Amino acid sequence: MSEEKRREQPLALLSAIVERDRGDGAGEVMRRRGHRVVQILRGNGTAKPDLLSSLGLTSSRKDIVLCLLPGVGVAPLLGDLEREFAMQRPGSVAFAVDLAAIGGRKAYEYCLTGPEGPQTGEEEEKSVREKSRVELVVAIVNRGHSDEVMEAASAAGATGGTILHARGTGVHEAEVYLGVPIQPEKELVLILCRQERKKEIMTAILQGAGLATEGRGLVFSLPVSAMAGVSALGGAQYTETLPAAED
Numbered sequence: 001m002s003e004e005k006r007r008e009q010p011l012a013l014l015s016a017i018v019e020r021d022r023g024d025g026a027g028e029v030m031r032r033r034g035h036r037v038v039q040i041l042r043g044n045g046t047a048k049p050d051l052l053s054s055l056g057l058t059s060s061r062k063d064i065v066l067c068l069l070p071g072v073g074v075a076p077l078l079g080d081l082e083r084e085f086a087m088q089r090p091g092s093v094a095f096a097v098d099l100a101a102i103g104g105r106k107a108y109e110y111c112l113t114g115p116e117g118p119q120t121g122e123e124e125e126k127s128v129r130e131k132s133r134v135e136l137v138v139a140i141v142n143r144g145h146s147d148e149v150m151e152a153a154s155a156a157g158a159t160g161g162t163i164l165h166a167r168g169t170g171v172h173e174a175e176v177y178l179g180v181p182i183q184p185e186k187e188l189v190l191i192l193c194r195q196e197r198k199k200e201i202m203t204a205i206l207q208g209a210g211l212a213t214e215g216r217g218l219v220f221s222l223p224v225s226a227m228a229g230v231s232a233l234g235g236a237q238y239t240e241t242l243p244a245a246e247d
Contacts, residue, residue, distance in 0.1 A: 019061075
C-alpha cells in the first residue's frame with residue numbers, strides 16, 4: 001500500500017468488554033497486531049446474580065479495553081478477539097465505531113502506523129468524517145491533568161464532561177515515537193458537543209493538554225447517532241467516576 005493511500009485511511013475505536021482481570025490479555029492481542037494506543041478500564045455489568053447463574057457466569061465485573069486503530073484492521077482484530085475469548089458465548093463482547101476526527105497530525109500518524117511511521121511537529125486536525133450534528137470528543141491524558149482538559153474545553157464552549165480513570169499499555173513505544181515521557185495511569189475525558197463547536201474544543205484541548213504539555217493528551221471525536229437526557233446540549237452536567245478498587 002502506497003504512503004499516500006495509507007495516510008487516507010480512516011481510524012476506528014474498538015472496544016472489548018471482557019471478564020475482570022482479562023483486560024491485559026485482550027490488550028496483548030491488540031498489541032500483537034501492532035496497535036499501540038490501548039487503554040484498560042474497570043467496569044461492572046448490570047446483570048442480576050440469578051441471571052448470571054443461569055448463564056453459567058460467575059461475576060458481572062468487567063475490564064473494558066479501548067484501542068485506536070486503522071479501520072482496515074478492525075475485522076482481523078475482531079476475529080482474533082473472538083477466538084481468544086470465545087466471544088460466541090455470553091460474558092464478552094467487542095465492537096468498533098468510526099472516528100469522526102483526531103486532533104493532531106502526529107497523533108494520527110502514530111495511531112495509523114505505530115512507531116515506524118513518519119514524525120512531524122504539526123498539530124492539525126485530521127478529519128475523517130463530518131456527518132454527525134452531535135459528536136463525542138474524547139481526550140486521553142496523563143493522570144491528574146483532566147482539569148486542564150475541562151478548563152480548555154469550557155473556554156471553547158463545552159458545557160460539561162465526564163472523567164474516567166484508566167491505565168495505558170505500550171507506554172515505552174509511545175515514548176520512543178512521540179519523544180515525550182508518558183505515564184501509564186490515564187484519565188479519559190468525555191465531552192458531548194455540537195459538531196460546529198468540535199474543532200474549537202479539540203484545538204483548545206490540544207493547546208491546554210496536548211502532546212506538547214505535561215498532560216501528553218491524545219484527542220479524537222466520534223459521531224453520535226442518538227442521545228437522550230441532554231436538552232440541546234445546554235444541560236450537560238460535569239461528573240467524575242471514582243477509580244475502581246483493586247480487588
